[in-house]
Amino acid sequence: MTKPRRDVKFQHREHRGSGSSGKPRRPSTSEISETASDPGSPSRNGAVAKAEVPPTSEYEKKKQTFITRTIWTLVMIAGFFWAMFSGHIYIIMIVTAVQIISFKEVIAISNVPSRARSLRFTKSLNWYFLGTTMYFLYGESVIYYFKHIILVDKVLLPFATHHRFISFMLYVTGFVFFVVSLQKGHYKFQFTQFAWTHMALYLIVVQAHFIMNNIFEGMIWFFLPASLVITNDIFAYICGITFGRTQLIKISPKKTVEGFIGAWIFTVIFGLFLTNLLMRYTYFICPVNDLGANFFTGLECDINPVFLPHTYRLPFIPPHWTHIPSTITASPMQFHIMVFASFASLIAPFGGFFASGLKRTFKIKDFGDSIPGHGGMTDRMDCQFIMGFFAFMYYSSFIAVHKASVGSVIEQAITGLSSEQQIDVVKGLSKHLVNQGVISNQVLELISGELTRR
Structure with missing residues (x-):
């Protein structure tokens, strides 16, 4: 007969604080017997379920950490290779x-x-x-x-x-x-x-x-x-x-x-x-x-x-x-x-x-x-x-192979030469390109004429 007493305890805990007066209400005899006889009652199952939920084991924590770590590893690898x-x-x-x-x-x-x-x-x-x-x-x-x-x-x-x-x-x-x-x-x-x-x-x-x-x-x-x-x-x-x-x-x-x-x-x-x-x-x-x-x-x-x-x-x-x-x-x-x-x-x-x-x-x-x-x-x-x-x-x-680049030549011309010297460089490069057949002589005359007027 100890089983009904345990159910009474859970039933009493469930109704604590209920009622209009705010005082705990004692369960009636019918409620006690109904709770004791009905194994599927919400009060009984709720209490048993609450008592039987085991704490998260160390294995489960490591498993969850491993899954999270693996997912984010794959995400980072995919994002890195895409970029x-x-x-x-x-x-x-x-x-x-x-x-x-x-x-x-x-x-x-x-x-x-x-x-x-x-x-x-x-x-x-x-x-x-x-x-x-x-x-x-x-x-x-x-x-x-x-x-x-x-x-x-x-x-x-x-x-x-x-x-x-x-x-x-x-x-x-x-x-x-x-x-x-x-x-x-x-x-x-x-x-x-x-x-x-x-x-x-x-x-x-x-x-x-x-x-x-x-x-x-x-x-x-x-x-x-x-x-x-x-x-x-x-x-x-x-x-x-x-x-x-x-x-x-x-x-x-x-x-x-x-x-x-x-x-x-x-x-x-x-x-x-x-x-x-x-x-x-x-x-x-x-x-x-x-x-x-x-x-x-x-x-x-x-x-x-x-x-x-x-x-x-x-x-x-x-x-x-x-x-x-x-x-x-x-x-x-x-x-x-x-x-x-x-x-x-x-x-x-x-x-x-x-x-x-x-x-x-x-x-x-x-x-x-x-x-x-x-x-x-x-x-x-x-x-x-x-x-x-x-x-x-x-x-x-x-x-590294250190050699002259277009950027380095332009930098030296801008920072180390005056405007007149920069014009002479442009004229000299233009004449060289004409001699190499890269540009026509008309282009050289046009460039020289424009630079002379300036």
């Missing part, structure tokens, strides 16, 4: 968005105390310095790679020739405003914020600027380094859980020496394969000379010799019985890619270790929640920034 094949301008937009979101996440770590102290203009100054830095860096890239367009435009010419001075004055304006906004009692904290902002600008925005230059130099210099970092991260995880035993670094306990070395080997192999594939398409190896181009229209350029086959003679003559040839034919890029893969495997991961130490300092798990299932944008880009920086420096030092 890459659609044209360089879309990849530039993605890189711009990544650096803005990453800057926001890093700055947000230290913005909470500023709101608590009710300090004015702290957040506004952060974004002002971001805008000033991006204006300077983006302007440098655009002027360098598109001189032939910028320097002949009447409106853009003053901004191009005085770009660095304008950028400097914008920064000085922010600097003065910061000094004026200092409040008594908060000096140490505000200067800490000032230093934190500039550290974020250097680690994120400045390094992302070189990634932007990689895109202008050729899609391969952007896509290849990024792919190597991702590949190394994947194989480090696989090798680590397969045969990892020895801890690599204390700040990241899950990283193992075996996973570190195994990922290096697989990254080199993958890099050789991907390089041989990308070198077949001029869209990847040609510098950007048309922002409207895409993968299907392609690009045209003089191929960098690093992508052309070259015959190398071995430093020794192997014995005949080994059947090893004394020469090998390969493109120099196949040797350079080993350096890229080694940096992506041995040095770039320390960008992730640095980010891990930063998160431990502020006692946070992720930099943000910009990407569901993955954490913040900075959590995914911590190694990419330093890898992109290295790729540009290595390319500029060992691979």
